[in-house]
Amino acid sequence: MSTPHPLEQRLIDLEIRFSFADDLLDTLNAQVARQQDLIDRLRAEVAELRRRREDEPGGEPRSLRDELPPHY
Template identity: 50%
Template structure:
């Protein structure tokens, strides 16, 4: 027969082990989420850089003239 105090300690230990296991799983999920978000941030950063390279340099100098953007058939 085990001592009641020992049973209480074993139950508490088992509860802590379960919590630790769930915490490890959650940490793994969070790490994966952070990794995926960083991959997306890196991809979006590359796309922004590419888009900036495509913008004509004079576009950043001031307001556009809408007449310059009228298609030739007008």
């Protein structure tokens, strides 16, 4: 078996590096898509919580002191 020409070896090395980079790009794109889905769900949840808070009777903001346990 003969060793490839240096230029051919460089091309092979570049193709290998490109395939790893392409795989990494696909992985990162999938992760970004999952994160965007999570962000969208969290935004919807926050909007729903805000809507519920506004719909509560006596919709004025509560003080954090109202939330303290009685032993404080």
